[in-house]
Amino acid sequence: MTNLKTLRFEPLSDAHLPSILAIENQSHSAPWSELAFRADLDHQFSLFRVALLQGQVVGYAASWLIVDECHITNVAIDPEFRRQGIATRLLVRLLEEARQLGMACATLEVRQSNQAALQLYLDLGFIETAVRKGYYPDNREDARVLWLYDLAGWNAPKVL
Secondary structure (H helix, E strand, O other): OOOHHHOEEEEOOHHHHHHHHHHHHHHOOOOOOHHHHHHHHHOOOEEEEEEEEOOEEEEEEEEEEEOOEEEEEEEEEOHHHOOOOHHHHHHHHHHHHHHHOOOOEEEEEEEOOOHHHHHHHHHOOOEEEEEEOOOOOOOOOOEEEEEEOOOOOOOOOOOO
16 A cells, blocks of 8 residues: 555646546546646636645546536546545545535536446445436446535545
């Protein structure tokens, strides 16, 4: 297990893109392009956090702030650093920042087959509300729609 004492989070920058693209390509069957990530660099309603461990990019979480909703659009952790609590810490940070910015709730879609991610979101307090049939264009896999309705009253799980 990795020592997470040096784990920190910062906003997306150009310097992070090569590492993020490498993680993205290892993590998703329909990876985002560099152009998609660059769009978040300048988007005024984007909340994008990068996780760094000893200065190395090990993960990221992207969201858009739409009226009073935080719509989480992309989350990935470097395969070498998964199952160590980094995604939990990263998402807690993202959700706390969204709450500070006045977001009332959070939502996301997750692949039906991604049981690890689904469990993470449920552990964070999200609830499943719907299924989007054939949502993912690469293989027509269904997406589960999850919501965290009361972000203001949400109690983040204790993370070390």
